[in-house]
Amino acid sequence: MLVALSLILISCPVLAQTWTALANHTGRICQGPPILFSDGTVGVLGTGTAGNNAWDKLTPDIHGNYVSGTWTPMANMDSTREDFSSQLLKDGRLYIAGGEYGTGGATATIYNPLTNTWTSTNPPGFAGAIADANSEILSDGTVLQAAVDDNGGRGCRIYNPVTNSFGPTILALKSEWEASYSKLPDGSILMVDFDAYTSERYIPSLGAWVADSNVPVYLYDAAGETGGSYLLPNGKLFCIGASGHTAIYTPSGNNTPGTWVAGPDLPDNTGQKDAGGVMMATGKILLAASPLSVGEYAGPTYFYEYNYQTNSYTRVSAPGGGTSLSSGCYHTYFLALPNGSVMFGNYQVSDLYYIYTPSGSPLAAGKPAVTNTVQNSCGNYTLTGTLFGGISEGAGYGDDAQSFSNYPIVKLISGSNVYYARTFNWSTRGVQEGTKSCTTQFTLPANLPPATYSMVVSVNGISSDTTLLTTTSCATCYAPPNVTASGISATSATLSWGAVTDAAYYYIYYKKSTDTSWTVGPNNLTTTSVVLSGLTAGTAYMADVWVKCNSGSYLSTRVTFSTASGGALNPNTYYKIVNRASGKVLDVKGSSTNNSANIIQYDYLAGASQQWRVADPSSSGYFNIINHNSSKEVDDPSASLVNGTDMIQYAPNGGTNHQWQIVDLGTGYYKILNRASGLALDDSASSTINGTNIIQYTYGGGNNQQWQFIDLGISAPVPPSGVKPPLGDNNIFTSVKIAPNPATRNTTVIITAKKNTPVLIQVVNAGRRVLLSRRQDITTGINSIALDVSDFASGIYFVVIRTAEKTVTEKLVIQR
Structure with missing residues (x-):
C-alpha cells in the first residue's frame, strides 16, 4: 500500500x-x-x-x-581484496568475504585481534565468486552472505562462526546485485531488488526470502547502482537512491509486508x-x-x-x-x-x-x-x-x-x-x-x-x-598503586601505598622540588607505609615509591606534597598562601594590577597573581605581603577597624594598614594580623567557593584564619645514582604555539618537547575559572593536541600547559 x-x-x-x-x-x-x-x-x-x-x-x-x-x-590479510563484505562477529573477531577486485573474491577469512592472525574459513561453497556482494549479520550472530556469481545473483548462504561453515544455498526471489541489505527491528533483512521497483525480506524463522511491497520510486540509476539504507530512530527505514530519489519503509513488525512512501529527493x-x-x-x-x-x-x-x-x-x-x-x-x-x-x-x-x-x-x-x-x-x-x-x-x-x-x-x-x-x-x-x-x-x-x-x-x-x-590488578608485578602523602607536618610526612603482589621489597627516593639531587630514603621495606622525617617546613617535595619484584623488575610511582610552613619566612622567594579551611590560595581578582582590586581565594593555577613574597624593610616584625603579578601589597582599606571588611591590593605607601604580623602557630600554619586594625586575615564563613573575597575579622583560632606558606621554587631534578626517575628540565619545551588563534570551534596546541613527559592542559577564562582540562602524554618532538572550544563564547582566554617542572601560559582569542 x-x-x-x-x-x-x-x-x-x-x-x-x-x-x-x-x-x-x-x-x-x-x-x-x-x-x-x-x-x-x-x-x-x-x-x-x-x-x-x-x-x-x-x-x-x-x-x-x-x-x-x-x-x-x-x-x-591472507589475500588481497577491494569492495568486499565485512562483519564484526559476536566474539569480537572480524569476518571478511569476497571482493570485486583482488585474489580473495571467492573466499572468506577471519581476523582474530587477540592473536593478530588471519585464518581462512572453510570454503563458502558458492557456484561462483562472492565478489562485491552484500552481507548482513543476523540477530543470532550468524552472517547472511550473498554471492554475485551464484544463481544469477540470487544465491546466498548463512555462515556460522561457531562451526566455521557455510550452510546450503538460499535463493532470493530476484537478483541481489548492487542491492543494499537492511536489518529491521523484527530481525528480518530487507532489500530493494536489483534494478527493480520490487522489494523482499529474508525471514530468519522461515529461512527464506518472501515478497514485500513495491517501492514508489526508482532508486537505481542507469548503471544499476544505488545508495545505502538506514534504520531511523522512529523505526522506519530510509533508503537513498543513485537516481536522486529516496524511499521510506515502515515495517509491519511481522512476516506480512510493510509499507513504502516516497522520501524527499x-x-x-x-x-x-x-x-x-x-x-x-x-x-x-x-x-x-x-x-x-x-x-x-x-x-x-x-x-x-x-x-x-x-x-x-x-x-x-x-x-x-x-x-x-x-x-x-x-x-x-x-x-x-x-x-x-x-x-x-x-x-x-x-x-x-x-x-x-x-x-x-x-x-x-x-x-x-x-x-x-x-x-x-x-x-x-x-x-x-x-x-x-x-x-x-x-x-x-x-x-x-x-x-x-x-x-x-x-x-x-x-x-x-x-x-x-x-x-x-x-x-x-x-x-x-x-x-x-x-x-x-x-x-x-x-x-x-x-x-x-x-x-x-x-x-x-x-x-x-x-x-x-x-x-584490582591481575598482574603480579606493577607500579605501587594508590600512593598518597598524609599526616603532613612542617618536618614530616607519611607515605602509604597499595601492596604489589610480587613485591620482594620497597624503597623510597625523595627530594625538594628545587634540589638537583635525590635523597635515598628508607629501603628494604616490607610494609606499605613509611614516615619521612627531617623535612624542611613550607617546602614542595616529590617522592618515588619503588618496588623490586621477585621477577627482577623495578617499578615506581611518584607523589608530590608540600610540608606545612613553620619558622621564619624567606623574603627572597615567592610563596603560595593556602587557607587551611578551604585549601584555596590567596589571589587577586581577575589577575588585576589595579589599585583597590579585591583579594580573593581561588584554586591554585600557578598564575603570578597567586604568588606572594614577604618583606620587612624596617625590621619591625611586621611584613608587607607583595603580589608577584602587580607588585602591590595586601591592604586593609582606609585602615578600617570593622569586622568583615574586604581586603584589597594597593601600591606601597608605608602605611600600617599594609603591614601584617605573621605569627607561627607551631602547626605549620600562621595567623596573619593587620598592624592597623589588629584583625586577622580570614576566609569568610570557611567558604570553599572560588572567588570568595578575603576579609579581616577578630581572631578566633578557626581554620579559616590559618594560612600555610608554601615555597614556589623552580625545580631541576636529577636522579640519584642507580635509579632513573623522570628527569626535570626547566626548558622542557622548545616552543609552544596555538593555531588557529583566533579560533572559532577548534584549535590545536602545538608543543615541541625535548623529552617524553605528561602535561596538564587547561583553558581558563579571565577570571581564572577552569573551563576545560585534559591530561596528555607528549613525546620528544612535535605534539599536536586538538581542543574543542565550540561551547566557549567569544572573548579572551588563557591556555595553561603544565608539567611537574614548568608552566607555560598562552593567550587564546575565540571569535564567532
Whole structure:
C-alpha cells in the first residue's frame, strides 16, 4: 500500500566547519571501510607490497580522543581484496568475504585481534565468486552472505562462526546485485531488488526470502547502482537512491509486508551512486552525494545531514573545510565512533582520515542501560542491560562495504583518562530491541591501574549512564598503586601505598622540588607505609615509591606534597598562601594590577597573581605581603577597624594598614594580623567557593584564619645514582604555539618537547575559572593536541600547559 506524503524541504546555508583531520597519516591509501573493533580501536585496509592486504589499527589517545590517536600495523590479510563484505562477529573477531577486485573474491577469512592472525574459513561453497556482494549479520550472530556469481545473483548462504561453515544455498526471489541489505527491528533483512521497483525480506524463522511491497520510486540509476539504507530512530527505514530519489519503509513488525512512501529527493540534483552515510548519535543521517549530471563515479561530492523529524536536508562542509570534495561520492566511507563522532575515509584517494563532530546531543531513545555487573574472574566481567544492539546499525554504504557498529563498547573513565575494555560474546546483534535483556562479557585492558572507574557502555556513539566499577590488578608485578602523602607536618610526612603482589621489597627516593639531587630514603621495606622525617617546613617535595619484584623488575610511582610552613619566612622567594579551611590560595581578582582590586581565594593555577613574597624593610616584625603579578601589597582599606571588611591590593605607601604580623602557630600554619586594625586575615564563613573575597575579622583560632606558606621554587631534578626517575628540565619545551588563534570551534596546541613527559592542559577564562582540562602524554618532538572550544563564547582566554617542572601560559582569542 502506498501512502501519500507531503514534503517540505528546507534550504539552509552551509554549517560551520565540524571536521578535524587526524594528527597522523596511515601512510597507506584507504582501500576499505573503517572497522570498529570491540576494544575501541579502528582497523583500516590499505595497499601493501602485495596489493590491498595491509591493515593498520588506530588506537585513541589516553583521553579517548581519536584525532590524536596512534596508528600501528596489523598482520597482512591472507589475500588481497577491494569492495568486499565485512562483519564484526559476536566474539569480537572480524569476518571478511569476497571482493570485486583482488585474489580473495571467492573466499572468506577471519581476523582474530587477540592473536593478530588471519585464518581462512572453510570454503563458502558458492557456484561462483562472492565478489562485491552484500552481507548482513543476523540477530543470532550468524552472517547472511550473498554471492554475485551464484544463481544469477540470487544465491546466498548463512555462515556460522561457531562451526566455521557455510550452510546450503538460499535463493532470493530476484537478483541481489548492487542491492543494499537492511536489518529491521523484527530481525528480518530487507532489500530493494536489483534494478527493480520490487522489494523482499529474508525471514530468519522461515529461512527464506518472501515478497514485500513495491517501492514508489526508482532508486537505481542507469548503471544499476544505488545508495545505502538506514534504520531511523522512529523505526522506519530510509533508503537513498543513485537516481536522486529516496524511499521510506515502515515495517509491519511481522512476516506480512510493510509499507513504502516516497522520501524527499536529494538536494542540489544529486544522487548516491555507491556512497557512504551514517546515522549519528544525534539521530540524523550524515551522507555523501554527487551531481546526477556528472559521470557515474565522478566528483564533486557534497555532504548533507538528513533530519528525519523535519524530513529535510542541511548542507554541511566537506572534510578539509571546503564546500565539496573533488572525488566522486563512491569514495566515501563512514564509521560511528564510541565518543559520538564519525570517522571518514576517502577511499582510493587519501591516507588521511577525518573526524566529524555533529552538533546537538545524543539521542535519548538510543541510550543503552546497564542493569547488572558481575565479575567472572580477575579482569573478566559480564554486563546485563538493554539496547546493547543499538537503535540502528550505524554506518551504511550498500553492497560494496559494511562497517556497522551496533555492539557494546565499554569505556572506563578516571578523571580525564579513558580506557577501553574489550567486549565479546554479545547476546544479540538485533536493533531497536527496547527493554529486552541482553548481555556482554568484557575484559579489562592490559596494565589498567587498579582504581574505581566511571563505566559507560556506548553503542553507535550513544553512551549509557555512568556506573562505578572498582578494579584490582591481575598482574603480579606493577607500579605501587594508590600512593598518597598524609599526616603532613612542617618536618614530616607519611607515605602509604597499595601492596604489589610480587613485591620482594620497597624503597623510597625523595627530594625538594628545587634540589638537583635525590635523597635515598628508607629501603628494604616490607610494609606499605613509611614516615619521612627531617623535612624542611613550607617546602614542595616529590617522592618515588619503588618496588623490586621477585621477577627482577623495578617499578615506581611518584607523589608530590608540600610540608606545612613553620619558622621564619624567606623574603627572597615567592610563596603560595593556602587557607587551611578551604585549601584555596590567596589571589587577586581577575589577575588585576589595579589599585583597590579585591583579594580573593581561588584554586591554585600557578598564575603570578597567586604568588606572594614577604618583606620587612624596617625590621619591625611586621611584613608587607607583595603580589608577584602587580607588585602591590595586601591592604586593609582606609585602615578600617570593622569586622568583615574586604581586603584589597594597593601600591606601597608605608602605611600600617599594609603591614601584617605573621605569627607561627607551631602547626605549620600562621595567623596573619593587620598592624592597623589588629584583625586577622580570614576566609569568610570557611567558604570553599572560588572567588570568595578575603576579609579581616577578630581572631578566633578557626581554620579559616590559618594560612600555610608554601615555597614556589623552580625545580631541576636529577636522579640519584642507580635509579632513573623522570628527569626535570626547566626548558622542557622548545616552543609552544596555538593555531588557529583566533579560533572559532577548534584549535590545536602545538608543543615541541625535548623529552617524553605528561602535561596538564587547561583553558581558563579571565577570571581564572577552569573551563576545560585534559591530561596528555607528549613525546620528544612535535605534539599536536586538538581542543574543542565550540561551547566557549567569544572573548579572551588563557591556555595553561603544565608539567611537574614548568608552566607555560598562552593567550587564546575565540571569535564567532
